[in-house]
Amino acid sequence: MATAQKKNILDLSFSLITALASLSIIFIIIGIFWILVRESSLAINKFGIIDFLFSTEWNPVKELFGAATNIYGTFITTALALLFAVPTAIGIAIFVTEVAPNFLKGPIGIAIELLAAIPSIIYGMWGLFTLAPIMSRHIEPFLQRTFGKLPVLEVLFRGTPLGIDILTASVILSIMIIPFTASIARDSFNLTPAVVKESAYALGATQWEVVKNIVLPYSKLGVFGGIVLSLGRALGETMAVAFVLGNNHKIATSFLDAAATITVTLANEFTEADSDIYLSSLYYLALVLFVMSFIVLAIAKLMLIRAEKKYSR
Numbered sequence: 406m407a408t409a410q411k412k413n414i415l416d417l418s419f420s421l422i423t424a425l426a427s428l429s430i431i432f433i434i435i436g437i438f439w440i441l442v443r444e445s446s447l448a449i450n451k452f453g454i455i456d457f458l459f460s461t462e463w464n465p466v467k468e469l470f471g472a473a474t475n476i477y478g479t480f481i482t483t484a485l486a487l488l489f490a491v492p493t494a495i496g497i498a499i500f501v502t503e504v505a506p507n508f509l510k511g512p513i514g515i516a517i518e519l520l521a522a523i524p525s526i527i528y529g530m531w532g533l534f535t536l537a538p539i540m541s542r543h544i545e546p547f548l549q550r551t552f553g554k555l556p557v558l559e560v561l562f563r564g565t566p567l568g569i570d571i572l573t574a575s576v577i578l579s580i581m582i583i584p585f586t587a588s589i590a591r592d593s594f595n596l597t598p599a600v601v602k603e604s605a606y607a608l609g610a611t612q613w614e615v616v617k618n619i620v621l622p623y624s625k626l627g628v629f630g631g632i633v634l635s636l637g638r639a640l641g642e643t644m645a646v647a648f649v650l651g652n653n654h655k656i657a658t659s660f661l662d663a664a665a666t667i668t669v670t671l672a673n674e675f676t677e678a679d680s681d682i683y684l685s686s687l688y689y690l691a692l693v694l695f696v697m698s699f700i701v702l703a704i705a706k707l708m709l710i711r712a713e714k715k716y717s718r
Contacts, residue, residue, distance in 0.1 A: 438695065445689035447682055457689060463654035463665075465677070470686035472693050474654045478571070478664040479694070482646065483639040485575035485660075486582060491632055493579070494586035498628075499616055502594040514591070521584035529648030532577040537568030537649055545572065545661055564661040572660040574650040578642055582635035589634065593627025594620050626709065633705040640698050643668040667694040 442449075448457065452470065460471025501513050545566035553562035564570075597620050605615045621628075651663025652673050667690050678684040 438692075441688055441692040441695055445685050445692050447685035448689040451682060452686075452689075457686075458693070461654075461656060463670075465674075465680075465683050468680060468682050470683070470689075472667070472690055474656055475665050475667045475670050475690060476693065476697070477656055478650070478666040479640065479668070479697075481571060481657075481664070482575050482578055482650070482666060483636065485571070486578035486639050487632070487636065489576065489579035490583045490635060491586055494583045494631070494635075495590055495628065497583070497587045498590035498594055499620070501591050503612065503616055503620065514588075517584045517587050517591075520580075521588070525581065525642060525645040528577055528581055528645040532573060532645060533569075533648040536577065537573055539568075540570075540573045540576070541566045541568030545570075548572075549661075560658055561660050563659040566661055567663075569649055569651050569663055570659075570661045571650065571657060571664050574646045574664075575660075577645050577649055578639050581642060581645060582638050585635045585638060586628070586631040589631030590624070590628045593624035593631070596627070597623045629705075629709055633702060633709070636705065637698065637702055640694070640701065641668060643672050647672050667691070 448470065452460070457470070457472050458476070459473050460469075461473045462469045462471045463474060464470070497513070497517065501510050501517075505513065545562075545568070549562045549566065552558045601619055601623070602615050605619055610618070646666060647669045650666065650669055652665050652669055653663035654665050654670075655662075657664045671687055671691060675684075675687055678687055
């Protein structure tokens with residue numbers, strides 16, 4: 406009897422501890438949201454929501470602030486980073502799981518994990534002192550000589566190649582998020598039943614056909630989850646992007662122009678906020694990023710849930 410009571414107490418304690426741990430996440434999110442709303446209330450009352458989100462004005466001297474240029478910079482660098490990173494990461498995962506000999510799989514897997522462990526400020530320093538000069542002297546002039554001559558793409562490669570621009574920041578960001586998509590895609594590919602792949606090979610399928618028709622369809626949900634994780638990392642990255650993006654509050658039409666993201670603006674200008682409305686506007690930017698990240702990741706999660714239901718039928 407005493408043993409049964411002791412087990413019940415232990416079970417109840419275990420349930421309470423795990424419930425509190427789970428609920429603490431919700432309380433933390435609500436607390437962060439409340440602090441951001443409270444601190445940005447002055448800017449919200451002055452600029453409103455629509456005017457702040459769609460205004461391109463960012464003038465601390467006149468105390469006029471708008472988030473449009475920062476939102477634009479955040480989305481364009483994130484989109485370009487995903488465009489560069491996702492194909493590369495999936496290619497790495499396919500090579501490690503399906504193509505590479507066994508003696509290479511371990512070292513490449515370790516290298517992927519080490520890449521994810523490098524602090525972002527090191528990426529930023531490397532980008533500023535190594536990648537930016539390479540981009541300005543070789544890669545960006547080459548892109549101007551080739552794609553810059555085409556009628557439509559010419560707009561995207563205007564300007565002087567300085568290496569401190571949207572393109573360089575996107576490349577740095579893509580290198581940072583490759584390990585997340587690659588590692589999760591690799592684990593998803595490894596979950597594909599070996600008997601299914603062996604059956605396909607027995608029927609005469611090539612390696613490419615096995616990857617395209619079996620491995621990728623079977624593990625697509627896991628790959629999508631890795632992309633969502635990389636998206637969240639890219640939206641919130643600060644230091645690496647701050648080194649190589651500049652802090653130019655304008656809607657840049659060229660990849661060779663400097664720009665500003667929400668995180669870069671917060672990092673560069675928080676210590677310079679010398680008025681209440683300036684500081685409140687920075688908090689407002691942080692609130693916009695918080696809500697924007699939540700909406701983007703929530704949409705991605707809903708898509709993932711719908712896909713799981715579709716393929717589980």
